[in-house]
Amino acid sequence: MYFRLCVLFCWFFSFARAQTTIEFIPTFQHKTVTFNQVFSDSIQLHAFSFYVGQIELLHKDKVVKRYDTYHLLTLNDSSKTTITLNQCNNQAVDAIRMLIGVDSATVEHGVLAGDLDPMNGHFWTWQSGYIHLKMEGEIIRNQSEKKSFAYHIGGATAPTNTLQTVTFPFVKRGNKLVVELTIDPLLNWIAATNDYEIMSPSPAAVAFSGLFQQLFKPIMP
Amino acid sequence: MKKELLWIFFVVVISLSYFKIPALISYPNYWPKPVYNFNNNPITADKILLGKVLFYDPILSQDSTISCASCHSSYVAFTHVDHPTSHGINDAIGNRNAPALFNLAWQKKFMWDGAISHLDFQVLAPIANKTEMGSDLKTVLQRVNKNKRYHELIVKAYKTEQLSGEQLLKAMAQFLLSLISADSKYDRVRAGKEQFTEQEATGYALFNENCASCHTEPFFTNHDFAKNDLPIDPNLNDLGRYEITKNKKDSLHFKVPSLRNIAFTYPYMHDGRFKKLADVLNHYQTGVSNGDARLPAKNHLTSRDKIDIIAFLMCLSDNGFVQNKAFQFPINNFKQQNP
Numbered sequence: 001m002y003f004r005l006c007v008l009f010c011w012f013f014s015f016a017r018a019q020t021t022i023e024f025i026p027t028f029q030h031k032t033v034t035f036n037q038v039f040s041d042s043i044q045l046h047a048f049s050f051y052v053g054q055i056e057l058l059h060k061d062k063v064v065k066r067y068d069t070y071h072l073l074t075l076n077d078s079s080k081t082t083i084t085l086n087q088c089n090n091q092a093v094d095a096i097r098m099l100i101g102v103d104s105a106t107v108e109h110g111v112l113a114g115d116l117d118p119m120n121g122h123f124w125t126w127q128s129g130y131i132h133l134k135m136e137g138e139i140i141r142n143q144s145e146k147k148s149f150a151y152h153i154g155g156a157t158a159p160t161n162t163l164q165t166v167t168f169p170f171v172k173r174g175n176k177l178v179v180e181l182t183i184d185p186l187l188n189w190i191a192a193t194n195d196y197e198i199m200s201p202s203p204a205a206v207a208f209s210g211l212f213q214q215l216f217k218p219i220m221p
Numbered sequence: 222m223k224k225e226l227l228w229i230f231f232v233v234v235i236s237l238s239y240f241k242i243p244a245l246i247s248y249p250n251y252w253p254k255p256v257y258n259f260n261n262n263p264i265t266a267d268k269i270l271l272g273k274v275l276f277y278d279p280i281l282s283q284d285s286t287i288s289c290a291s292c293h294s295s296y297v298a299f300t301h302v303d304h305p306t307s308h309g310i311n312d313a314i315g316n317r318n319a320p321a322l323f324n325l326a327w328q329k330k331f332m333w334d335g336a337i338s339h340l341d342f343q344v345l346a347p348i349a350n351k352t353e354m355g356s357d358l359k360t361v362l363q364r365v366n367k368n369k370r371y372h373e374l375i376v377k378a379y380k381t382e383q384l385s386g387e388q389l390l391k392a393m394a395q396f397l398l399s400l401i402s403a404d405s406k407y408d409r410v411r412a413g414k415e416q417f418t419e420q421e422a423t424g425y426a427l428f429n430e431n432c433a434s435c436h437t438e439p440f441f442t443n444h445d446f447a448k449n450d451l452p453i454d455p456n457l458n459d460l461g462r463y464e465i466t467k468n469k470k471d472s473l474h475f476k477v478p479s480l481r482n483i484a485f486t487y488p489y490m491h492d493g494r495f496k497k498l499a500d501v502l503n504h505y506q507t508g509v510s511n512g513d514a515r516l517p518a519k520n521h522l523t524s525r526d527k528i529d530i531i532a533f534l535m536c537l538s539d540n541g542f543v544q545n546k547a548f549q550f551p552i553n554n555f556k557q558q559n560p
Contacts, residue, residue, distance in 0.1 A: 109340035110261050111390040118345055119358045119386030125349035127336035127465060149336060202467070 022083045022096075022177045026075050028184055035076040042140040043187065049074040050133035051102050051115075052083060057170065058095040065091070070102055072115040072122060077179070096177070097167040100212050101132025104156040129154050129201070132162060133212070135186055148198055150155065151186070151210050155201025162201065162209035165209050173221040180219055185211040225409060245269065246326065249403050251411060252439050255326035257340060257398060262391045265397065267378040272396030274374060274554045275389065277549060280364045282354035289347065292319045295548045298482035298539075299323065299400065316457050318493035321486045323381045323402040323542065328444055333491040334462050334477045335446060344393045358386050365389065368553055400548060402481055406536040411439075417536065424533030427526050431505070433478075434515040441480040449516060451507045454492055461491065484538045498534060502527040 001038040026033040026048055028040060033135050053070035054125065056063045058221045067085060087093075102116065102132050107128050107220040122131045131154040170177060189208060191194065245264045246255070275281065279288045293299040299322035331337040337346060340482045348354050348361055365371050366383050375384050378392060388478055408414040417425060427438075437443040453459070453473060462471035475491045490497040495504065506522040522530075542548075 105344075108339060110258070110339045111387050111394075113385060113387040117386040118342065118390065121357075123342070123345065125345040125357075128338040128342045157287070191547060 002195075004006040018087055018173060018175060020085045020087050020175055020177060022085070022179060024073055024075060024081050024179050024181050026181045026183055028187065030182075035181065036216060043137065044139075045076070045135070045137040045183075046134040047074075047076050047134055048183070049076070049080075050100055051122065051130060051146045052098050052100060053102060053106075054099040054165075055083075055085065057085075057087070057091075057093045058097060058167070059092045060094065063097075064093060070106070070116055072120055082157050087214035093170045095167055096170045099163060099165050100209075101154070101156065101163045103163060104129075105116050106130075107156065124152075124154065124200075127200075130155055132156075132164075132209070135183070139187075139190060149190060149196040151189075151198045152200075153198060153205050155205055160203070160206060162199035162205050164170040166213060168216050168218050171218050171221055173219075178219045180217045181212060182217055183215070187200070223443055236454070245250075246401065248401055248437070248476070249408060249412070253327070255398075256329050258324040261342070261395060263376070264395055267374070268392045268395045269399050271371075271374045271378040272392040272399075273548075274370065274551050275365070275393050276396050277550050278370075278557070279359050280349055280368065281356065283356040287354055289344075290550070292347075293322050295545070295550075296543055297321070297485045298402065299542055299548075300486045302485075302487065307321070316459060317486060317491055319416070320476075321482055322397060323400045323481065324440055324479065325400065326398045327440055330444075330446075330476070333362065334465050335476060336465050340397060341394045342391050343397070344390055356420070362386060362389060374554070393511060401544075402539040402542040404541045405481060405539045408439075408539075410536070412470070416532075418532075420529055420532045421536055423528035424531070427522075427530050428533050431522065431526075432515040432530070436478045436480050442477045446471065446474040447515075448475075449505075449514055450512055451490060451494070451504065452508075457492055459491065480534060481537045482539055483534050485543055498531050500525050501531060 026045070028043070031039065033039060033045055035045055035047075047071065051070055051072055055067040057065040065087065071083045072080070073083070078169045106112070106116070107130065116130075118125075122134065123129070124131060131152045133153045134151065136148070138146060140146050155160050168179070186208075188210065193204075195204060198208055245266065248255075276289045276293075279285045279291075281288060292301040295303065301319035320333070324380070325331075325340055328340070331340065331343050331402070332346070337343050339432050345358060348356050348358060362384060366375075371384070372382075375381065379388050381388075384392075404489040406415055406417075407420075410417055435443055435445070435447050435449075450472075460472050462476075463469070465471075483489075483498065485500075487496055489498070489501050502522065505517055506520060508529060509516045509519050511518060
């Protein structure tokens with residue numbers, strides 16, 4: 001009911017409607033990562049992409065607006081690092097919640113267009129399911145040994161559910177919410193586990209997805 | 222007067238639109254409603270045709286040698302007859318037997334292990350599989366969108382010049398959905414048009430007693446997964462449904478296949494280990510180890526029973542389906558040479 005009123009409200013005062021842009025910037029040890037360039041003397045990132053969906057704007061822990069669309073963010077493609085939300089101007093919002101990945105109900109719906117089109121390469125072919133998050137690159141271990149790594153994290157049902165919901169403060173600079181995506185925990189995974197590849201829903205994928213909680217840090221204005 | 226004409230016009234339009242769907246997707250009244258949600262992919266003749274041409278087109282495979290029909294031939298109810306497990310590009314051998322394709326609108330999960338949970342996504346698997354077609358959806362779309370054969374088909378089906386991934390998958394799903402097999406002797410007996418012979422009737426009764434709890438009418442599958450006590454092949458080491466669910470109780474469970482058109486679809490089982498129905502029945506007589514209570518007990522079936530059951534299984538052949546020209550190679554679409 002509250003949503004409907006809100007929608008109506010937005011519509012009525014559509015001239016007062018504003019857009020919020022959420023930008024994601026990948027960082028390692030607080031420095032922005034440039035793709036395909038060596039950083040920290042030993043690491044190169046070739047690809048980093050993930051789905052965001054079921055976005056909810058919160059005020060005092062209550063949902064004030066919900067969005068149904070899914071977005072595929074591809075941080076190695078500068079044209080695909082932002083999400084734009086239409087929002088009421090005068091609405092108080094203090095936090096944002098989002099699903100990292102695509103839920104199983106969306107898969108059961110059948111093939112979809114746009115960001116959810118399997119053509120984007122974020123859908124497994126050998127089984128039905130979206131890849132929630134992809135990270136690919138290279139790392140030099142023990143001075144000279146070059147190893148590539150690839151993590152394709154997916155799975156939307158137990159016991160291999162890797163869907164994560166993250167919540168963080170909604171702090172805008174003007175119309176922009178800039179989110180630092182600290183990949184440190186994901187790269188630490190390599191040293192901790194010696195596991196360079198996860199390509200299917202599995203216990204390892206579930207453990208890896210637990211790290212998503214630590215990734216999203218909005219930059220304070 | 223004008224108003225009345227308008228009303229008549231409306232009634233005609235509405236009834237036409239009503240009759241259009243049953244004409245493309247029609248099935249006997251003793252079948253349940255399909256599980257596929259046609260509202261998300263409304264069936265049209267143009268889309269089915271586009272899907273059919275794609276089904277028969279080898280440009281879907283990396284080296285343009287293999288089409289879907291290479292492994293799923295209409296003459297044998299869309300399975301692959303000559304090999305136990307299927308052959309793909311570069312003669313790579315897959316590790317599973319190609320299933321027959323029909324009545325897919327009533328099926329929720331696809332593949333022997335149920336890896337695919339919606340028909341729309343089915344086509345992605347063979348296109349990408351290295352032992353099947355070894356390509357990917359993006360490449361396929363680029364080829365299809367460039368190919369003269371498709372221009373008119375795409376415009377007619379989707380009123381667009383460039384097919385999207387979603388549209389290609391939906392059109393191919395439409396062709397698969399159109400493959401309905403519902404005119405076997407069994408169906409004609411149910412419709413009161415024919416009668417079983419005495420032997421067939423005996424076989425039917427035995428079938429209901431020993432087989433129907435898994436191979437359930439009218440599809441002759443309960444659309445579930447089960448273990449029918451086949452010993453594991455150590456070379457393939459295929460654990461079936463477990464590979465997807467990672468749930469121990471699903472180990473060695475495979476999709477219960479429909480037994481419609483079973484006379485056409487040899488070899489049998491997920492790895493094609495049995496060449497003849499007699500081998501299958503021998504398994505259900507002596508190979509069962511009383512794991513699943515629905516299976517006949519060991520040595521319960523007699524030699525006579527096996528013959529009678531096979532006689533009944535022959536009544537599940539739909540000759541009209543395997544001979545249906547609408548499902549065969551669309552030769553006219555392949556006549557013009559392409560750039």
